[in-house]
Amino acid sequence: MTKTDTMVKELVDKYGNKRESLLPILQGVYDIEHFVSDEAMVSIARNLDLSSADVYGKSTFYSFLDTVPRGKFVIRVCKTIVCDMHDKNQIVDTLENILKIKVGETTLNRKFSLLYTNCLGWCHKGPAMLVNDDVYTNLTPESIREIITDYKNRD
Amino acid sequence: MQERLKRLDVILGIHPESPYQVMEKALKRAPKDIISDLIDSGLKGRGGAGFLTGLKWKFAAAAEGDEKFVVCNADEGEPGTFKDREILTIVPKKVLAGMGICAYVTGAKKGYIYLRGEYKYLVPHLEREIAEFHKNCFKLELDFNVEVFLGSGAYVCGEETALLNSMEGFRGEPRNKPPFPTNNGYLGKPTVVNNVETLVSAQVVSRIGVEEFKKLGIQDSHGSKLFSVSGDTPRPGIYDLEFGLSLDEFVREFGDGDTKAVQVGGASGFCVPRKKFQSTTIGFPGGLTGDSLPTGGSMMIFNSSRSMYNVLRNYLDFFEEESCGQCTPCRIGCQQLKVGIEAVKRGDKDPEYLQQLLKLTDTMKITAKCGLGQSVANSFSSIVDNFREEMIY
Numbered sequence: 202m203t204k205t206d207t208m209v210k211e212l213v214d215k216y217g218n219k220r221e222s223l224l225p226i227l228q229g230v231y232d233i234e235h236f237v238s239d240e241a242m243v244s245i246a247r248n249l250d251l252s253s254a255d256v257y258g259k260s261t262f263y264s265f266l267d268t269v270p271r272g273k274f275v276i277r278v279c280k281t282i283v284c285d286m287h288d289k290n291q292i293v294d295t296l297e298n299i300l301k302i303k304v305g306e307t308t309l310n311r312k313f314s315l316l317y318t319n320c321l322g323w324c325h326k327g328p329a330m331l332v333n334d335d336v337y338t339n340l341t342p343e344s345i346r347e348i349i350t351d352y353k354n355r356d
Numbered sequence: 357m358q359e360r361l362k363r364l365d366v367i368l369g370i371h372p373e374s375p376y377q378v379m380e381k382a383l384k385r386a387p388k389d390i391i392s393d394l395i396d397s398g399l400k401g402r403g404g405a406g407f408l409t410g411l412k413w414k415f416a417a418a419a420e421g422d423e424k425f426v427v428c429n430a431d432e433g434e435p436g437t438f439k440d441r442e443i444l445t446i447v448p449k450k451v452l453a454g455m456g457i458c459a460y461v462t463g464a465k466k467g468y469i470y471l472r473g474e475y476k477y478l479v480p481h482l483e484r485e486i487a488e489f490h491k492n493c494f495k496l497e498l499d500f501n502v503e504v505f506l507g508s509g510a511y512v513c514g515e516e517t518a519l520l521n522s523m524e525g526f527r528g529e530p531r532n533k534p535p536f537p538t539n540n541g542y543l544g545k546p547t548v549v550n551n552v553e554t555l556v557s558a559q560v561v562s563r564i565g566v567e568e569f570k571k572l573g574i575q576d577s578h579g580s581k582l583f584s585v586s587g588d589t590p591r592p593g594i595y596d597l598e599f600g601l602s603l604d605e606f607v608r609e610f611g612d613g614d615t616k617a618v619q620v621g622g623a624s625g626f627c628v629p630r631k632k633f634q635s636t637t638i639g640f641p642g643g644l645t646g647d648s649l650p651t652g653g654s655m656m657i658f659n660s661s662r663s664m665y666n667v668l669r670n671y672l673d674f675f676e677e678e679s680c681g682q683c684t685p686c687r688i689g690c691q692q693l694k695v696g697i698e699a700v701k702r703g704d705k706d707p708e709y710l711q712q713l714l715k716l717t718d719t720m721k722i723t724a725k726c727g728l729g730q731s732v733a734n735s736f737s738s739i740v741d742n743f744r745e746e747m748i749y
């Protein structure tokens with residue numbers, strides 16, 4: 202078995218091989234590999250007795266299940282209206298400067314990806330962003346620097 | 357007047373009777389009595405569509421099915437809404453008690469909380485609460501089990517049938533209605549899908565009774581409601597207010613003194629300009645004079661420094677991205693509306709072109725398959741009609 206097959210097998214054992222398990226399994230793959238690879242989709246399809254096109258259709262539907270490789274820490278900055286009003290551009294500029302990438306890109310060392318997302322449900326404390334599952338609010342260029350430094354020091 | 361704006365704390369407050377005591381009390385009553393109380397209370401869904409909760413439960417209770425489900429809709433994706441997250445953080449027991457009462461009434465044995473992926477950090481907290489809830493169910497001999505199901509970043513999955521598709525492992529695309537989930541829901545079985553706050557309010561009806569509940573709010577819109585207030589306001593946050601307040605009162609309390617417009621109900625809601633603050637009340641459309649606007653609770657305030665063109669463009673960006681793409685009026689419509697207002701702004705199209713775009717939104721309203729495509733017209737026409745100059749110059 203390839204590494205991918207083993208990973209998928211473990212997830213199928215955990216969540217079951219019914220169609221209803223598909224989203225939790227895809228999420229599991231994403232948590233481990235930071236994207237859903239073609240190989241993983243084919244392996245899931247085989248395990249759940251679905252067509253790989255079906256699994257592909259499902260993965261590409263969700264904005265959090267990227268099918269291109271992402272960094273270990275995926276930064277998603279809210280670009281919806283309230284955060285936009287609260288200077289999200291300044292936050293994005295700061296991130297682009299620190300990470301030396303543009304929105305949509307991943308750093309060469311595969312540590313960070315910078316993406317936009319829609320309303321995160323923290324509008325009263327905007328601007329807001331997610332780093333993987335963690336929420337950061339009331340962002341300022343200064344707090345961004347601290348947050349990124351902290352993540353740079355993590356493995 | 358000021359009195360209306362007192363904080364009620366019906367939803368988020370702590371009361372002498374704990375949520376599980378309220379559930380225990382409810383479980384001693386006949387399901388049909390709980391349903392008729394709910395119907396009498398006039399409680400309407402807090403997820404935006406405003407369907408009578410008692411009726412929904414009644415349909416699901418009456419539906420034939422060997423298995424039934426209760427789904428708590430915690431997908432909360434409407435721009436400017438954050439109250440469900442707060443409810444799940446502060447009073448999860450009230451939500452679970454609401455689900456428990458619903459399970460008892462309908463005969464469901466399994467429940468899910470469909471939690472948006474953006475709130476994944478809440479999962480450990482919710483799982484601890486669910487474990488405690490299960491112990492209470494066991495004590496009360498209620499055979500009911502709840503699980504969290506996590507979304508993955510798709511606003512449309514908040515639409516109840518898209519949500520069910522998403523849970524079943526399909527693309528999160530809305531289904532045709534009818535059949536409605538109460539007959540044909542998760543895995544084709546009778547399913548109640550309720551918003552987080554609706555479940556809490558159903559529990560409130562059990563706690564305080566129909567009479568007290570009806571004292572809150574106004575005709576056709578009973579109870580209290582959590583409002584998510586954001587934008588140009590010195591007091592952003594979540595407020596438990598009575599239905600029936602006028603926008604004028606609201607702005608006096610929450611505005612920054614320079615409020616130009618309030619977006620009621622998020623990007624799929626309506627934009628109300630200053631001159632209409634006095635004639636607009638917040639509640640479900642009903643027997644009142646003037647305009648009454650329903651809201652999932654999102655209240656975004658804009659002051660005169662904001663360009664309403666930018667606001668509208670931001671919404672259209674949102675809809676274009678979040679449209680599931682299943683039906684043409686919405687998939688193409690959202691794109692064309694955005695391209696259209698950009699062209700007018702650049703001067704590539706005459707201002708009259710806006711009329712054509714308004715017609716397009718009318719078409720979307722009647723031909724789009726789900727609420728997403730149907731409600732783009734709300735913000736589009738209310739902004740274009742009231743702030744026409746800003747669209748052009």
Ligand SMILES: Cc1cc2nc3c(=O)[nH]c(=O)nc-3n(C[C@H](O)[C@H](O)[C@H](O)COP(=O)(O)O)c2cc1C
Nearest residue numbers: 401402403429431432433514515516550551554727
């Ligand atoms: C595009 C779209 C998104 C929706 N998002 C949500 C949501 O995030 N939460 C919610 O409770 N209802 C949402 N709804 C409404 C649901 O379809 C459904 O009416 C609601 O969950 C029913 O619960 P209620 O009767 O308790 O309000 C959405 C509807 C549409 C059309």
Ligand code: SF4
Nearest residue numbers: 680682683686726729
């Ligand atoms: S209206 Fe939009 S979101 Fe709804 S089904 Fe059609 S394309 Fe999908």
Ligand code: FES
Nearest residue numbers: 279284321323324
């Ligand atoms: S608009 Fe950014 S969190 Fe809501």
